Amino acid sequence: MLELRNVSSGYGAIEALKDVTLRIGRGEIVTLIGANGAGKSTTLRNITGLVPLTAGEILFDGKSLKGMPTHRITAAGISLVPEGRAIFANLTVLENLEMGAYLQRDRARNAREMDRIYTLFPRLRERRKQAAGTLSGGEQQMLAIGRALMTGPRLLLLDEPSLGLAPLLVHTIFQAIDAINREGTTILLVEQNANAALKHSHRAYVLETGSIVMEGPSQQVAGDPRVKEAYLGEA
Amino acid sequence: METFLQQVINGISQGSAYALLALGYTMVYGVLRLINFAHGDVYMVGAFAGYYIANNDAVQANLGASWMTAVVVMAGSMAVCAFLGILIERFAYRPGRGNSPYTLAFWLAIVGSSVGRMVGGSTPALLAGAAAGAVLGVGLDRLGIRPARQSSHLTLLIIAIGVSLFLENGGQLAFGADPKFFPEIIPTRRIQLGGLTVDSQRLTVLGVSVVLMVLLTLIINYTKTGKAMRAVSFNLDAAKLMGINTDRIIAFTFALGSALAGAGGILVSLLYPRIDPLMGIMPGLKAFVAAVLGGIGSVPGAMVGGLIIGLAEVMAVGYGQSTYRDATAFVILVLILLLRPSGIMGKRTSEKV
Numbered sequence: 001m002l003e004l005r006n007v008s009s010g011y012g013a014i015e016a017l018k019d020v021t022l023r024i025g026r027g028e029i030v031t032l033i034g035a036n037g038a039g040k041s042t043t044l045r046n047i048t049g050l051v052p053l054t055a056g057e058i059l060f061d062g063k064s065l066k067g068m069p070t071h072r073i074t075a076a077g078i079s080l081v082p083e084g085r086a087i088f089a090n091l092t093v094l095e096n097l098e099m100g101a102y103l104q105r106d107r108a109r110n111a112r113e114m115d116r117i118y119t120l121f122p123r124l125r126e127r128r129k130q131a132a133g134t135l136s137g138g139e140q141q142m143l144a145i146g147r148a149l150m151t152g153p154r155l156l157l158l159d160e161p162s163l164g165l166a167p168l169l170v171h172t173i174f175q176a177i178d179a180i181n182r183e184g185t186t187i188l189l190v191e192q193n194a195n196a197a198l199k200h201s202h203r204a205y206v207l208e209t210g211s212i213v214m215e216g217p218s219q220q221v222a223g224d225p226r227v228k229e230a231y232l233g234e235a
Numbered sequence: 236m237e238t239f240l241q242q243v244i245n246g247i248s249q250g251s252a253y254a255l256l257a258l259g260y261t262m263v264y265g266v267l268r269l270i271n272f273a274h275g276d277v278y279m280v281g282a283f284a285g286y287y288i289a290n291n292d293a294v295q296a297n298l299g300a301s302w303m304t305a306v307v308v309m310a311g312s313m314a315v316c317a318f319l320g321i322l323i324e325r326f327a328y329r330p331g332r333g334n335s336p337y338t339l340a341f342w343l344a345i346v347g348s349s350v351g352r353m354v355g356g357s358t359p360a361l362l363a364g365a366a367a368g369a370v371l372g373v374g375l376d377r378l379g380i381r382p383a384r385q386s387s388h389l390t391l392l393i394i395a396i397g398v399s400l401f402l403e404n405g406g407q408l409a410f411g412a413d414p415k416f417f418p419e420i421i422p423t424r425r426i427q428l429g430g431l432t433v434d435s436q437r438l439t440v441l442g443v444s445v446v447l448m449v450l451l452t453l454i455i456n457y458t459k460t461g462k463a464m465r466a467v468s469f470n471l472d473a474a475k476l477m478g479i480n481t482d483r484i485i486a487f488t489f490a491l492g493s494a495l496a497g498a499g500g501i502l503v504s505l506l507y508p509r510i511d512p513l514m515g516i517m518p519g520l521k522a523f524v525a526a527v528l529g530g531i532g533s534v535p536g537a538m539v540g541g542l543i544i545g546l547a548e549v550m551a552v553g554y555g556q557s558t559y560r561d562a563t564a565f566v567i568l569v570l571i572l573l574l575r576p577s578g579i580m581g582k583r584t585s586e587k588v
């Protein structure tokens with residue numbers, strides 16, 4: 001469904017990604033793990049057109065995304081839940097979800113979708129009239145995911161959805177990710193919480209200072225001694 | 236007491252016109268983090284557009300002195316300014332956000348030609364100034380100093396000054412440097428309200444401003460485009476990720492702000508009919524102060540800020556001297572910067588969202 005071919009990217013003189021190749025098949029949950037500054041967010045910004053590539057190409061359903069502005073990539077069916085959530089704090093919860101539906105003109109579809117999100121995260125329904133900035137961190141993460149789902153993605157990109165959340169909420173978020181995937185959405189999950197990410201994914205890539213150093217089925221990656229030592233905190 | 240109330244009414248009326256202008260500054264700042272220094276000049280173009288529409292033969296013959304003339308003048312001027320706002324965004328600020336070095340060079344050339352025209356006063360001086368500006372712009376890029384790249388604030392500032400000078404000099408060429416007199420499209424009548432007299436012009440200014448501000452508030456709060464404007468001003472990248480064509484929203488914001496400036500140009504010309512190509516400078520600065528006072532980026536803030544500036548100005552003249560008029564806004568500016576730089580309704584943090 002999505003393919004990165006020899007992608008390099010950076011910020012001015014800083015090189016953030018070198019020759020990254022990865023692919024995601026329809027229906028999969030693929031995780032990309034790596035330490036701080038490894039280039040995980042940059043990969044997601046490349047896919048969504050927020051940061052340009054310096055080399056390589058990205059194909060979505062076999063078509064190159066080169067030169068496509070972010071809003072058209074969203075329209076094509078890729079949605080990113082950015083690092084730090086980036087919800088619209090000055091809008092209400094409902095208005096945030098409406099912004100997700102910006103391109104969707106079918107009212108019945110939007111109502112259905114909103115219902116699905118409220119079922120997934122009942123907390124959001126209770127707070128729909130509230131300014132999004134007043135939500136707790138976990139609720140903001142739910143809203144960010146809900147808002148991304150409103151765009152109607154076939155591929156959902158999640159950038160560290162569990163960051164800074166209490167264990168119980170981390171559990172809720174991962175449950176939701178599983179549910180979203182079961183309902184047919186392909187997922188690329190970026191995480192520092194390698195433990196949970198490897199448990200909740202089919203395949204994994206390990207990124208180190210801008211390069212992919214390992215890939216494989218998640219169980220197998222989780223069993224690798226180097227991964228155990230560097231990312232799972234086991235000796 | 237009655238003179239005081241009279242002053243308050245005059246101040247509110249004057250202030251509502253400043254508020255219209257301040258809204259443009261604050262909305263554009265909201266979406267681009269840019270002070271559009273050409274905004275006062277858009278107001279000037281609005282006044283001239285109204286002048287030419289009102290004096291147009293067809294309008295004179297068909298509408299004459301009827302109230303329809305005032306409506307046509309108002310709507311026409313707002314449309315002209317909205318279009319001008321879109322042009323400014325499209326040909327100055329949007330390329331300025333891209334990474335071509337030639338945008339900066341072009342607008343530096345405009346700045347240079349204006350300086351040449353002012354200093355030398357001749358065509359060769361103008362051309363020499365333009366050439367110097369263009370060379371400087373390209374030279375900076377070649378030297379690897381690239382403020383022109385990646386939407387630097389300095390580049391946008393230079394472009395803003397360039398656009399402003401372009402409109403002021405262009406206005407002098409197109410309309411002539413001598414002042415013109417705005418026709419009386421609203422017949423003067425004195426209206427008694429209790430013990431107070433208000434003239435029909437002031438009442439019109441106040442009424443039209445209030446209606447426009449209510450409309451704007453409805454647009455921003457309840458329409459999809461208005462919500463998208465708020466989303467863009469909170470987080471540009473997140474807005475793009477929603478599928479919002481943010482360039483379009485930014486252009487719409489310019490159109491909206493500029494239309495209000497056009498309306499302001501007409502309304503103020505009802506009170507002070509003397510119009511000239513540099514007339515936008517002073518009200519532009521005062522409205523900018525109003526926007527800062529209200530908290531730049533805040534729409535209700537701009538409305539409140541405009542009213543305060545208008546009231547303060549009228550009071551300073553009424554209870555002080557008429558020479559205090561223009562100084563008032565600047566005293567207020569200094570006070571805000573000292574006491575509360577974020578303004579009345581601005582966020583206290585300087586954190587960029």
Ligand SMILES: Nc1ncnc2c1ncn2[C@@H]1O[C@H](COP(=O)(O)OP(=O)(O)OP(=O)(O)O)[C@@H](O)[C@H]1O
Pocket residue numbers: 011014015016034035036037038039040041042043083192
């Ligand atoms: N806006 C930026 N400007 C300059 N350098 C940047 C920028 N964003 C990221 N970088 C650099 O690019 C590299 C990769 O950053 P990136 O954000 O992709 O890492 P990450 O894997 O997401 O890290 P984290 O786990 O901390 O979120 C880092 O060296 C970082 O310092």
Ligand SMILES: [Mg+2]
Pocket residue numbers: 040041042083159
């Ligand atoms: Mg990151």
